[in-house]
Each structure stands twice: as structure tokens, then as C-alpha cells.
Amino acid sequence: MNKPVIVFDNVSKNFPLYHHLTGGIKNFLFNLPEAVNSMRNNRFEALKDISFKVHQGETLGIIGRNGAGKSTILGLMAGVLKPSAGGITVKGQIAPLLELGSGFHPELTGRENIMLNGVLLGLTRAEVLKKINEIIEFSELEEFIDQPIRVYSSGMLARLGFSVVSCLDPEILLIDEILAVGDMEFQKKCIDKMMGFKKDGVTMVFVSHAMANVEMICDRAIWIDGGEIREEGEPEKIVEDYQSHI
Amino acid sequence: MMNSRIRHYIDLITVLTQKEMKVRYKSSFLGYVWSILNPLAFAFIFFVIFKVVMRIQMENYTLFLITGLFPWQWFSNSVNLSPGVFLGNASIIKKVNFPRNVTLLAVVLQDMIHFILAIPVIVFFMFVYGKQPSFSWFYGIPFLLGVQLFMTYGITLAVSSINLFFRDLERLTTIFTMFLFYATPILYPVTMIPAKYRSVIDINPLAPLMISWRNLFMEGTLKVELLATSLAYGITAYMVGYFIYKKLCWKFAEVL
Numbered sequence: 176m177n178k179p180v181i182v183f184d185n186v187s188k189n190f191p192l193y194h195h196l197t198g199g200i201k202n203f204l205f206n207l208p209e210a211v212n213s214m215r216n217n218r219f220e221a222l223k224d225i226s227f228k229v230h231q232g233e234t235l236g237i238i239g240r241n242g243a244g245k246s247t248i249l250g251l252m253a254g255v256l257k258p259s260a261g262g263i264t265v266k267g268q269i270a271p272l273l274e275l276g277s278g279f280h281p282e283l284t285g286r287e288n289i290m291l292n293g294v295l296l297g298l299t300r301a302e303v304l305k306k307i308n309e310i311i312e313f314s315e316l317e318e319f320i321d322q323p324i325r326v327y328s329s330g331m332l333a334r335l336g337f338s339v340v341s342c343l344d345p346e347i348l349l350i351d352e353i354l355a356v357g358d359m360e361f362q363k364k365c366i367d368k369m370m371g372f373k374k375d376g377v378t379m380v381f382v383s384h385a386m387a388n389v390e391m392i393c394d395r396a397i398w399i400d401g402g403e404i405r406e407e408g409e410p411e412k413i414v415e416d417y418q419s420h421i
Numbered sequence: 422m423m424n425s426r427i428r429h430y431i432d433l434i435t436v437l438t439q440k441e442m443k444v445r446y447k448s449s450f451l452g453y454v455w456s457i458l459n460p461l462a463f464a465f466i467f468f469v470i471f472k473v474v475m476r477i478q479m480e481n482y483t484l485f486l487i488t489g490l491f492p493w494q495w496f497s498n499s500v501n502l503s504p505g506v507f508l509g510n511a512s513i514i515k516k517v518n519f520p521r522n523v524t525l526l527a528v529v530l531q532d533m534i535h536f537i538l539a540i541p542v543i544v545f546f547m548f549v550y551g552k553q554p555s556f557s558w559f560y561g562i563p564f565l566l567g568v569q570l571f572m573t574y575g576i577t578l579a580v581s582s583i584n585l586f587f588r589d590l591e592r593l594t595t596i597f598t599m600f601l602f603y604a605t606p607i608l609y610p611v612t613m614i615p616a617k618y619r620s621v622i623d624i625n626p627l628a629p630l631m632i633s634w635r636n637l638f639m640e641g642t643l644k645v646e647l648l649a650t651s652l653a654y655g656i657t658a659y660m661v662g663y664f665i666y667k668k669l670c671w672k673f674a675e676v677l
């Protein structure tokens with residue numbers, strides 16, 4: 176077995192419920208004792224003492240209900256969230272695949288958005304320019320690439336997003352529900368691309384509700400339920416158990 | 422490794438600033454002209470009120486107004502926009518681990534570029550009033566640009582970060598900049614303030630900077646004492662702002 180590149184070591188994550196603060200100063204001051212108390216105690220436990228490893232070149236699927244903690248795990252991996260307890264180690268350059276349209280600006284053209292997105296994901300301008308033709312070609316959006324993306328359909332946005340990330344040459348790729356939009360043909364293209372990544376030894380973490388895709392792409396799967404790992408193992412087995420549970 | 426990180430940081434700032442520039446006037450016909458028309462319209466209104474109606478006794482009052490309003494416009498535009506900057510980038514902040522402060526720096530730089538592009542308008546009005554640009558502009562303008570950049574960036578860092586936790590700050594910011602505008606000698610010269618209230622100028626961090634801009638544009642002079650105070654205020658604002666940002670930034674993805 177290859178060496179682990181992502182290690183979660185007894186990780187817990189609490190979110191304070193900030194409603195007293197975001198409710199404004201007035202609310203906060205009028206309910207000061209309660210507000211301070213609630214900040215201390217009123218916490219939402221998104222993840223409870225989770226441990227797992229992802230090895231180099233492995234594709235890990237994460238499944239579970241809405242709000243189970245899947246996106247929190249991805250946030251922790253990407254380093255935008257800090258764990259409340261436990262340790263996380265990530266070795267290698269990590270690239271999150273952005274959900275529909277995030278990191279894009281509607282007034283900018285497709286081409287300008289590729290540059291924006293590429294640089295936000297860690298490339299220099301020269302690197303993006305070198306790859307921009309490849310990205311445009313993969314997206315099959317040549318006709319629209321100099322139009323502002325506010326005129327794009329949601330499927331076209333998904334194409335653009337996936338195309339940018341797929342040309343990044345990341346070491347670790349985080350994918351959160353991207354394949355749901357986009358037509359069948361592009362979905363197939365994405366799956367093919369991900370299979371290509373697998374062959375090239377890219378480590379992937381794949382969050383999805385599309386069980387068929389999880390079974391097809393992943394080497395291993397984790398079922399998250401209420402912030403805890405319910406089951407871990409062969410994708411077929413996990414998907415079957417998860418589906419029979421519903 | 423270090424080199425490529427700096428390279429990437431510079432690219433990030435460049436691309437985000439370009440984005441701000443493009444987005445701001447993307448669908449408007451007159452584009453950049455708006456960034457000049459806005460302060461000019463203000464100058465016109467104040468000119469009518471104070472020169473025509475209230476008959477303030479001052480030479481070159483138009484030029485006096487413009488040299489104060491243009492740099493002020495940069496400051497107030499950036500500060501008034503700042504509460505929404507991190508909020509507006511929520512989707513990307515929640516997903517990608519990039520330096521969040523760059524989004525703010527891009528906004529402040531964008532307003533700075535608009536100010537620089539408006540300097541020819543100041544020059545035009547100087548010729549109208551029979552004055553000429555001075556040699557001291559060559560070092561005076563870059564210095565004051567730097568000071569104002571530090572000052573504005575520092576304040577916006579604090580405002581934008583804190584606003585994620587106290588959303589009321591957005592409303593307070595507009596009121597605050599309005600007060601600050603009238604408390605800064607922009608519409609009136611320092612000499613018109615009654616002596617017993619003059620200390621207001623000493624505690625207003627914007628005052629030495631705005632007075633310096635005006636002195637530089639109108640007389641071509643720079644007072645070392647004013648420069649030193651504005652630099653001290655600028656660096657303090659930056660350090661405080663950056664400290665607050667650093668304290669809070671790891672929580673951004675949680676509250677957005």
C-alpha cells in the first residue's frame with residue numbers, strides 16, 4: 176500500500192452557533208448574558224472524533240445524508256476550516272473542485288473566469304495562459320468563451336468549472352457533487368477524465384449522492400452519519416448498506 | 422519555492438484587481454468617466470452651496486475642493502465597500518485556501534488606480550486657474566499614495582473582517598465615513614476652524630493626509646511634520662487592521 180497523503184487523527188469539529196452575533200449588536204447587547212452563554216455552550220458538533228487515511232493514488236468516496244458532515248470534511252482537507260480537536264495532515268498540493276459558479280464572476284467572460292479561477296486555485300498567470308487552450312477545448316465552449324458567463328446555462332458553468340480543475344495537474348483533488356449537472360455526454364467525459372486521473376496516480380476524494388458513480392470510480396468508501404463514520408470499506412458494500420438503510 | 426510563491430501572490434493581486442476594474446464598469450457606456458464625474462459632481466454641489474450661496478471668501482475655491490475631494494473619494498469608496506468584500510467572496514472563501522486579504526487589497530488598489538487616473542483632471546483645473554504642476558509631485562505623489570494605501574487597506578481589513586461577525590458594522594461604516602468627511606478639512610481650510618476646536622484635526626487620522634494632498638497639489642509643498650504624522654497613522658492603521666484580520670481569518674469559513 177502507498178503512503179498516506181491525507182490523515183485525519185481523531186478529528187472533531189464544532190461550529191459555534193453565531194446567531195446572537197450575526198443578529199446584530201442590539202440583539203447581542205440586550206441579551207448579553209445569554210449571548211455569551213450560548214456562544215460557549217451552544218455548539219453544533221459537525222464531526223465527532225473521526226479518524227481515517229487516504230493513501231497516495233487512492234480514490235475515496237464519501238457518502239451520507241445532507242448535513243452529515245461530508246462538506247465539513249472537505250473543508251478541513253482544503254484547509255479553510257480548522258479542527259476543534261485532533262490533527263490533520265495533508266501532503267501535496269490540494270485542489271478543490273468548485274461547486275457551480277463559485278469563484279466565477281457573472282460579468283466576466285469565460286476566458287477571464289478561467290484566469291481568475293486558475294490563479295485562485297494556485298497557478299501563476301503564465302501557467303494558466305499555457306493551459307488555457309487545453310481548458311477551453313476540454314470544456315467545448317469555444318463559441319461562448321468570450322461571452323460573460325451570466326449568459327451561460329448551469330450545465331455550461333459546470334463544464335467550465337470542471338475543465339479548469341481537470342487541467343490543473345493537482346496532486347490531490349477534492350470533488351463535491353459536480354457531476355449532477357451537465358448533460359450525459361459531459362458527465363461521461365468527466366468520468367473518463369477522473370479515470371484518467373486515477374491512472375496517473377492522482378489522489379481523489381469524491382463526495383456524491385450518485386451511488387453508481389461512487390461504485391464505479393472509488394477504491395474505498397466511507398459512510399458518514401451524524402458526524403461519525405458509520406461504515407468504511409469496499410464501495411459496493413458501503414453503497415448497498417447505505418441504500419438499504421434508507 | 423519562495424520565489425514562485427511571491428510570483429503567485431503578485432499574480433493573484435493583479436488578476437483580482439483587473440477583475441475589480443472590469444466588473445465595475447462592465448455594462449456601463451461611459452466607463453471610467455464615471456469615476457471622475459462622481460467627485461466632480463460633488464465638487465459642483467459644494468461650490469454652489471459654499472461659493473455661490475454662502476459666499477465663502479476664498480480664492481480658487483473650485484481647485485481647493487477638487488484637490489481635497491479626489492483623494493477623499495478613494496478613501497471613502499474603499500471603506501464603504503469593504504464590509505461587503507469578504508461577504509461577497511463567501512463561496513470561494515469557503516472552498517479554497519488562498520490569502521483572503523488579497524480580495525480587499527484588490528478593491529483598495531482599484532480605487533487607487535481610479536484616483537491616479539483622475540489626477541489629469543486636477544492638472545486641467547490647475548491650468549484653468551493659472552497654476553502649474555510642481556516638480557515635488559514626482560516624489561510627493563508616490564509617498565502620499567503609499568501612506569493612503571496603508572491607511573485605507575488597514576481600515577478596510579478591520580472593517581471587512583469584523584463585519585462578518587457583527588453585520589451592523591456595515592451601517593455604522595457609512596455613518597462613520599460621513600462624520601469623518603465633515604471632520605476633515607476638505608470643504609474648508611484648517612484656518613477657518615475656531616481655535617478651540619482645532620484639536621479635532623489633531624486626533625483625526627485622515628486630516629494630515631488630506632491636508633498634505635492639498636498642499637502638494639495646490640502649492641507643490643510638503644510639510645515634514647504632516648507627512649510624519651500621516652505616515653505614523655497609516656502604519657498604525659495597517660498594523661491594527663492586519664492584526665484583527667489575522668485573529669479572525671481562520672473563522673471566516675465558519676461564519677460565512
